Amino acid sequence: MSALSPPFPTHARVVIVGGGIVGNSVAYHLTKLGWRDVALLEQGTLSCGTTWHAAGLVGQLRSSINLTRLIRYSVDLYTGLEAETGQSTGWKRCGSISVARTAERMVQLKRNAAMANAFGVEAHVIGLEDAAARYPLMRTEDLVGAVWIPGDGKANPADVTQALARGARAGGARLLEGVKVTGVKVVNGAVAGVETSVGPIATEILVNCAGMWARELGRMSGVAIPLHACEHMYIVTQPIAGVSADLPVLRDPDGHIYVKEEVQGLLMGGFDPWAKPWGTDGIPDGFSFSTLKEDWEKFEVLMTNAVKRLPALERAEVRTFLNGPESFTPDNYFIMGEAPEVRRYYVGAGFSSGGIAAAGGAGRALAEWIVGDRPPMDLWPADIRRFAPFHADRRFLRERVSEIVGVHYHIAFPNRELTSGRGLRRSPLHDRLGERGASFGAKMGWERANWFAPAGVDPTPVYSFGRQNWFDYSAAEHRAAREAVALFDQTSFAKFRVDGADAEAALQRLCANDVAIAPGRIVYTAMLNEQGGFESDLTVTRLAADAYLVVTGAGQATRDLDWIRRHLPAGARATVTDVTDAFAVLGLMGPRSRDLLARVSGADLANRAFPFGASREIAIGRASLRASRITYVGELGWELYIPAASARDVYDALHEAGRDVGLRDAGYYAMETLRLEKAYRAWGREVTIEDTPWEAGLGFAVRLDKAAPFLGQEALRRRRDEPPTKRLLTFVLEDPAALPWGDEPILREGRVVGTVTSAGFGHTLGRGVAMGYVRHSGPIDQPYIDGGRFALDIAGERVSARAGLAAPYDPSGLRIRS
Numbered sequence: 001m002s003a004l005s006p007p008f009p010t011h012a013r014v015v016i017v018g019g020g021i022v023g024n025s026v027a028y029h030l031t032k033l034g035w036r037d038v039a040l041l042e043q044g045t046l047s048c049g050t051t052w053h054a055a056g057l058v059g060q061l062r063s064s065i066n067l068t069r070l071i072r073y074s075v076d077l078y079t080g081l082e083a084e085t086g087q088s089t090g091w092k093r094c095g096s097i098s099v100a101r102t103a104e105r106m107v108q109l110k111r112n113a114a115m116a117n118a119f120g121v122e123a124h125v126i127g128l129e130d131a132a133a134r135y136p137l138m139r140t141e142d143l144v145g146a147v148w149i150p151g152d153g154k155a156n157p158a159d160v161t162q163a164l165a166r167g168a169r170a171g172g173a174r175l176l177e178g179v180k181v182t183g184v185k186v187v188n189g190a191v192a193g194v195e196t197s198v199g200p201i202a203t204e205i206l207v208n209c210a211g212m213w214a215r216e217l218g219r220m221s222g223v224a225i226p227l228h229a230c231e232h233m234y235i236v237t238q239p240i241a242g243v244s245a246d247l248p249v250l251r252d253p254d255g256h257i258y259v260k261e262e263v264q265g266l267l268m269g270g271f272d273p274w275a276k277p278w279g280t281d282g283i284p285d286g287f288s289f290s291t292l293k294e295d296w297e298k299f300e301v302l303m304t305n306a307v308k309r310l311p312a313l314e315r316a317e318v319r320t321f322l323n324g325p326e327s328f329t330p331d332n333y334f335i336m337g338e339a340p341e342v343r344r345y346y347v348g349a350g351f352s353s354g355g356i357a358a359a360g361g362a363g364r365a366l367a368e369w370i371v372g373d374r375p376p377m378d379l380w381p382a383d384i385r386r387f388a389p390f391h392a393d394r395r396f397l398r399e400r401v402s403e404i405v406g407v408h409y410h411i412a413f414p415n416r417e418l419t420s421g422r423g424l425r426r427s428p429l430h431d432r433l434g435e436r437g438a439s440f441g442a443k444m445g446w447e448r449a450n451w452f453a454p455a456g457v458d459p460t461p462v463y464s465f466g467r468q469n470w471f472d473y474s475a476a477e478h479r480a481a482r483e484a485v486a487l488f489d490q491t492s493f494a495k496f497r498v499d500g501a502d503a504e505a506a507l508q509r510l511c512a513n514d515v516a517i518a519p520g521r522i523v524y525t526a527m528l529n530e531q532g533g534f535e536s537d538l539t540v541t542r543l544a545a546d547a548y549l550v551v552t553g554a555g556q557a558t559r560d561l562d563w564i565r566r567h568l569p570a571g572a573r574a575t576v577t578d579v580t581d582a583f584a585v586l587g588l589m590g591p592r593s594r595d596l597l598a599r600v601s602g603a604d605l606a607n608r609a610f611p612f613g614a615s616r617e618i619a620i621g622r623a624s625l626r627a628s629r630i631t632y633v634g635e636l637g638w639e640l641y642i643p644a645a646s647a648r649d650v651y652d653a654l655h656e657a658g659r660d661v662g663l664r665d666a667g668y669y670a671m672e673t674l675r676l677e678k679a680y681r682a683w684g685r686e687v688t689i690e691d692t693p694w695e696a697g698l699g700f701a702v703r704l705d706k707a708a709p710f711l712g713q714e715a716l717r718r719r720r721d722e723p724p725t726k727r728l729l730t731f732v733l734e735d736p737a738a739l740p741w742g743d744e745p746i747l748r749e750g751r752v753v754g755t756v757t758s759a760g761f762g763h764t765l766g767r768g769v770a771m772g773y774v775r776h777s778g779p780i781d782q783p784y785i786d787g788g789r790f791a792l793d794i795a796g797e798r799v800s801a802r803a804g805l806a807a808p809y810d811p812s813g814l815r816i817r818s
């Protein structure tokens with residue numbers, strides 16, 4: 001233990017592991033929330049891990065509004081921290097310029113600028129003359145354009161860390177250096193204490209902010225934290241004429257590089273397309289204020305691009321070559337929140353080269369999460385529950401992070417799929433679909449067919465912001481579902497059995513809809529938190545008096561299982577079992593689905609015998625399976641839950657019998673455009689923890705008056721009569737050539753009133769369709785909608801849109817999934 005450390009405690013209300021910028025920010029913010037009994041343990045000295053050698057760029061824009069909010073808060077914090085603590089942070093608001101070498105990159109920059117402004121971050125699309133004036137050292141003749149964000153800046157990472165530490169100490173936190181956490185004590189599934197190199201500390205709350213060590217620390221207690229280090233390099237030059245502290249940060253993503261001023265020289269680093277993973281077998285003992293070997297060969301691609309952009313670099317003398325490890329996650333978003341495996345075990349790690357920018361906001365959010373025992377806002381993109389244990393596999397991570405580093409500067413084309421670490425989970429139909437030309441994408445480890453290439457067509461996606469190469473094929477699949485019959489492999493659905501004498505009571509408390517239904521019925525329902533926000537939306541099928549099947553989206557599997565498990569009352573005679581892998585699911589959708597299913601099953605599928613919302617055992621060939629009449633595409637159809645071993649037989653039988661009714665395999669892109677036309681909501685986009693069923697337009701799936709009380713009921717009651725000042729609206733674009741992809745700003749009378757949650761091309765309507773929340777100081781009702789002209793900002797172009805409360809396409813009046 002360091003001589004300067006305070007006395008070693010035997011008990012603390014919270015123990016934070018890791019004295020980097022993130023751990024210190026959590027400690028600082030916990031004390032700001034009034035928690036003084038906070039112990040931070042650092043095995044070396046503060047900032048000795050990754051933090052000390054970070055470049056210190058602080059770029060505010062992220063792909064979600066709440067992640068952007070976190071960084072905006074970091075900027076405010078770093079601006080005022082010196083005045084509060086007396087420790088400088090090196091924060092300088094020098095602005096940033098991002099440049100585009102290609103037209104497609106420029107589309108992305110324009111989209112980013114529009115999104116930034118909608119998120120409250122000032123951003124300007126600027127011409128090359130303006131860019132050159134702001135950055136005189138830059139060669140611009142080969143560029144297409146640029147974006148200027150005046151509020152971006154840079155900070156000194158070690159100084160920010162010390163300032164946060166000083167603030168935390170002033171608030172009562174004990175920061176102990178030279179103390180290594182060697183184990184976490186877990187009792188009854190909850191944190192009970194830590195073992196350290198100095199002695200044990202009893203605690204009920206642990207925060208793992210151990211940077212690239214976090215995965216190993218998590219593994220000790222069975223907590224999966226999918227991150228892996230990669231080498232990250234930059235150089236710093238001696239002073240260069242014309243470089244001053246005011247020089248903006250420069251990003252040239254097509255050249256994979258970033259540049260900032262450092263002591264009147266330039267610091268230049270970047271994200272090369274395939275990075276070098278490091279530390280797969282563990283981080284060496286004593287790795288403190290350490291760096292890795294120079295690798296000029298690997299750096300060459302960055303150097304070549306940098307010299308092209310900044311010719312002055314060619315003659316500059318390199319003062320430092322720094323190669324330091326940083327941890328990256330499988331999707332480039334950081335990892336926050338309470339681990340599903342252990343109660344009160346929190347994680348703040350995997351900052352994927354954005355930890356300096358994010359630490360202020362992430363530390364505050366994590367502190368609020370701990371104090372409030374729930375996330376303070378929708379942080380789903382960063383939530384640890386977006387992963388499953390297999391994501392923490394070292395081989396998978398090693399492969400994936402090598403690609404993910406370069407993704408920082410990829411053009412963010414819609415639907416871009418990663419190519420590494422694939423094939424973690426395959427449906428039993430995977431090979432069949434492959435033979436039929438499936439183009440696969442990955443979700444929660446599952447390989448899923450996105451679209452099908454006809455014979456002779458290459459199923460590799462070709463990305464762009466316009467109509468991608470699959471557009472026409474997916475359109476045909478979409479039409480098959482509307483006009484004939486389409487077959488979707490939906491095996492990736494998460495499926496849970498809830499069994500036991502108290503299964504009904506347990507689910508009644510969790511679900512906002514009434515699930516005290518007869519066996520053989522299905523209910524679409526929300527699971528809400530105490531505030532009335534969505535924890536999930538899912539379907540519940542009653543199998544028997546004491547058995548239910550709960551079906552939810554692939555991406556929600558971990559969080560929904562966690563939520564259900566946590567809320568099973570102690571002593572309840574109810575168990576929940578994940579049966580996802582036991583069943584394949586085929587969605588047979590379209591007006592001819594009844595004919596086809598009747599043909600192969602011989603079952604009576606007439607409306608009277610098999611109404612909407614019914615679920616029955618039927619047989620196809622020798623396979624016994626469950627057919628559920630429900631739809632996510634808005635057509636007559638059945639979801640078939642088939643024992644995995646029989647899936648191929650059933651699939652073949654359907655195809656065999658389906659030839660003359662126009663059966664067609666269809667993928668997830670078609671499902672997306674079908675559901676968008678019907679305005680069916682998707683978890684994580686239209687429904688998040690911040691949205692209530694009233695705001696989401698899903699009030700029909702709530703039974704406020706049901707006999708059993710449910711989570712969120714009181715909040716919903718209170719909010720029922722409030723006029724909706726935030727509401728989900730649907731949009732149909734006037735211009736049939738316009739193509740929205742999601743995240744576009746929504747304008748009413750020229751003013752931004754919201755952002756798009758999901759969008760795509762509605763092939764039945766022949767136009768772009770979208771959904772998004774709109775906010776207004778008064779009620780959002782039909783007069784409000786009729787009283788203004790709406791538009792979406794698509795990469796700087798304003799495209800007029802027809803707004804509405806109802807689904808853009810709804811000839812049958814069918815309601816969502818029930």
Ligand SMILES: Cc1cc2nc3c(=O)[nH]c(=O)nc-3n(C[C@H](O)[C@H](O)[C@H](O)COP(=O)(O)OP(=O)(O)OC[C@H]3O[C@@H](n4cnc5c(N)ncnc54)[C@H](O)[C@@H]3O)c2cc1C
Nearest residue numbers: 018020022043049050051054055056057181211355356357
């Ligand atoms: C070359 C480079 C340039 C970068 N540039 C930028 C940039 O410009 N902008 C930006 O935002 N980000 C940048 N980053 C990323 C940024 O540095 C990291 O995201 C950030 O420092 C992560 O902070 P942390 O607190 O999570 O991790 P760390 O700083 O690594 O802190 C974790 C701490 O936990 C301690 N620890 C681990 N295990 C234990 C244990 N068992 N017991 C006790 N203590 C333990 C470690 O000793 C370490 O000090 C860069 C990274 C690199 C490598």
